[in-house]
Amino acid sequence: MTKIPADPSFRIKSLPPEITSKLQKEVKGQVMVDSASRGRYATDASIYQQFPLAVLVPESAEDIEAGLAIAKESGIPVLARGGGTSQCGQTTGAALVIDNSKFFRNILSSDLADAEKATIEVEPGMVLDHLNTFLKPHGLWYPVDVSTGAQATIGGMAGNNSCGSRSIAYGNMVHNVLGIDAWLANGQLAHFGSYDGAVGEAKVLGDFVKGLVDHLKPEIEAHWPKVMRRVAGYNLDVFHPQSELPYTLDNSVNLSHLLVGSEGTLAFFKSLKLKLSRLPKHKVLGVVNFASFYKAMDSAQHIVRLGPTAVELVDRTMIDLSRNNPAFRKTIETALVDANAKTVDAILLVEFSGDEHAPLLQKLKELDTLMSDLGLPNSVVMLPDPAMQKNLWEVRKAGLNIMMSLKGDGKPVSFIEDCAVPLEHLANYTQALTEVFSKHGTRGTWYAHASVGTLHVRPILDMRRDGALKMRAIAEEASELVRKYKGAFSGEHGDGLCRGEWISWQFGPKITEALAQIKYQFDPSNLFNPGKIVNPPKMDDASYFRYSPSYTVIPVRPKLDWSAWNVQSNPVTEAITAAGSEGDPAQGLAKAIDMCNNNGHCRKFDADVMCPSYRITRNEKDLTRGRANTLRLAMSGQLVMNGNDVPPAHLPLATQAVKEVMDLCVSCKGCKRECPTGVDMAKMKIEFLAQYKERFGHTLRDRLVAHLPRYAPMISKVPGLPFLLNLRNHIPLLAKIQEWVTGISAKRSLPIWKSKHFWNQAPLPFMAAEELAKHDKRVVLFADTFNAYFENENLQSALSLLKKAGYAVHVAQPPKNQGEQKPFCCGRTYLAAGMVGEAKSRLSALINHLAPYAKGGIAIVGLEPSCLFTLRDEALSMGLGQSAQVVSEHAQLLEEFLAKELQAQRFAPTFKEATQPILLHGHCHQKAFAAVSPALELLKLIPNANPQLIESSCCGMAGSFGYEVEHIEASKQMAELSLLPTIRKHPNAWVVADGTSCRHQIADGTQRDAIHIVRVLEGHLDS
Ligand SMILES: Cc1cc2nc3c(=O)[nH]c(=O)nc-3n(C[C@H](O)[C@H](O)[C@H](O)COP(=O)(O)OP(=O)(O)OC[C@H]3O[C@@H](n4cnc5c(N)ncnc54)[C@H](O)[C@@H]3O)c2cc1C
Ligand code: SF4
């Protein structure tokens, strides 16, 4: 038996200071040893957690080389990391974690001329979607289309032997890697490619593996699953092919395939040469509707004979979840034969692709005929239109994430999620496993790769209670089924901590021993990712769990109401207990934080918003996931604080470690909408600020910003004061002095004070709720502080537009008979400073005023998204009761209101022709509440306006963030990601933006005046 040296991390509990110093001296990249940084790298998308000894973010290959040399010399394990989206714990380890994803992500060379032979060589940190964006103009792509394509790195995909939805046509990673240059444990660089041409260390290692395989052929034949989706262990079958799809076109041996799927245990990849594929010119989709799940599973084996490029399952639960999700409802209904029918138990998405459209349409007809022959006539919805296909694929890709949004401690757990069985057994296998779940008091939702017999399923388990016991029992019963049907236990997501112990079960002792020998030959000191594939721990060893029965949460009384998360869900019915009923010591705050399951979806750069700070820094700490992990560690007492940073017991978030991660969070609420589990970091930032400021106090700048609604009314009352204050924008010395005193950047102009503002001009319409209710067309206008004092013309335009359109308007204001009172305020500026009590008192006055109108069914409209959506969002977390609820249900942006009125044919404007095309920038909160489409809808009514939405993340101004001296550069970088360059590309366009700070950022960055939509609409009304 090969004696693998013990996992070195058992000896080394923390990185000795001299090694840290050496690393810091010898590498240019960042070296992190503090507990918060290590904690952010302690998890992947699995249920496990292991603190690294240190984290290195290398800037170059030289940095990695130096890091590996120091690790070798000091006997420290090394763990390569990409996006950290693995589901089995293979990316967690007590090691020097080396994160390739920030810098080590370049294209090194390419040969794209001949599509049939096209190749590219990349560094391992390259993200799949970024590679495919580069390849698209060349008519090429890298076809291992994993669902996490926006996050997964090529190195991580190779490490896991990842597989995409279209693997039936293109294979897995192992089928699409041509060569790997990798550092070996001895520090040498070796090239792994064709075995025939191998030289040096690669040849020696290849010969060694071949020698083993030559003796093991009968064992391999007996134990190796004959399915394409087998990713467990090392790919010994390079020398004795077993896969349904050969690894190479000419059946030659490629030694890089030994490294594919090795989970960082054999070598550290320096570069990977990839085989590219031609991007098919056309795709069509046939959606087969089934009334029985069993029938769907049974049909897959017949459907694949038609030669599809994908056959993907979406089951009834997913269909229902999508139907109930406003973002997906319309799309899923297009896939159903009868959109209203509740009888569909499953759908299979069957895709055909190729260079000509007509033969693909023919394929759809063949699919229809086949289904008739199988007894299901008229069961296929044909979707030849690419846009509809794209939307449906988005629903399918979002599948797992939609399921993961379950509140409470019971969560869908990935541990048998990718067992693969031959297609002829798929129906019996899924039926039997469903019965196993039911026996253990849980259930799973099935989805994904029916074409290759790999269906994803995650039973709902509570790892803090009896989850581990059930996990073991279910895994054992599932393994019996996999054996019965001659399948593979690990068919997509790798082994890691979760499935390592099943390798010997799958392959038997002789092959297991061979794997150990290979590991020893490659890595005699067991330094590369120890404990994975060879000598793995038990899957249910609680010492590796992120949440175990001994997990504790520090008791706190949060400032906001988090009780909606303080619940449990029934694993079978998914019924949720009453809000606040489940005794979270942090009253729901900890459970809200725990909604982050580390899937890494926030590491994205697409047209959406999340997460602007990560987009500019690519730092894990500036990512929603990094923030959620830091908060979780703080709430569970896992952060080791230095002497000055120990927070009082009741304020566990009030530490520099948490401040550091929250610093660049611009509270854009991108995550609230786009994070699949709805992690709401903007709300968590308020909670953090409240605790932090309670401990350290508010700065002068905090007070200046927070109390703006309080002092704004006074300024105009002092003759000459607005003029004097505005001088700051014209006299640089004044701006500089203000910067020194307050920390407001001298490089920013400030909003201009006016002596005439909204509140001191002509009397504003005031109507009690009962009186207003008598009008057929009526509305309440909420005037926010920013528009009222700085851009009064927007509110005047709103009044004029509503009046012209025949609406009776009440402007929300204290009744005159109650003496001189301050105008109402939503409390946003107070929330931004963590002054929750003050915000609550201001909001409460506003809500008391608005509630009678809302209860009368009257819409409450506003112009400033961040203020208006405070009524819809934060107001519900402040314990303001039923009134807050009813007001939130009626609060809407002016354009949301008008778009609804338009649909109801109560608003029927005629607009003059526009003289300029329009570019629309959506405020982040407007995007978070899906309130951009109504704006577009209205602008489209203006002839010749041709409104285009700017595909941008946050503008970067984010309230006061962009004015702050320490944040102005980050703010500008966010704006330069897409917003400002797009505006510059359209010099003749009118720029429309609802947000006061967005307009400010646009003016500062492009010297163009953006305007509020209400002025465009009112200005074009044909009166
Ligand atoms: C919601 C969700 C959906 C998913 N869908 C799919 C899917 O459709 N198909 C699929 O196959 N997987 C899927 N996965 C799993 C995961 O996303 C993929 O395996 C992905 O390819 C991992 O990429 P990564 O960059 O995050 O790798 P990481 O998790 O960072 O690393 C993966 C492994 O590769 C090793 N590694 C990384 N870089 C190197 C290097 N330079 N040298 C040597 N070893 C290295 C690591 O040590 C680790 O063992 C999904 C995960 C989630 C959370
Ligand atoms: S914050 Fe949301 S998107 Fe990001 S890793 Fe956590 S769950 Fe995923």
Ligand code: SF4
């Ligand atoms: S609120 Fe915005 S900046 Fe903050 S974590 Fe969420 S997406 Fe990122």
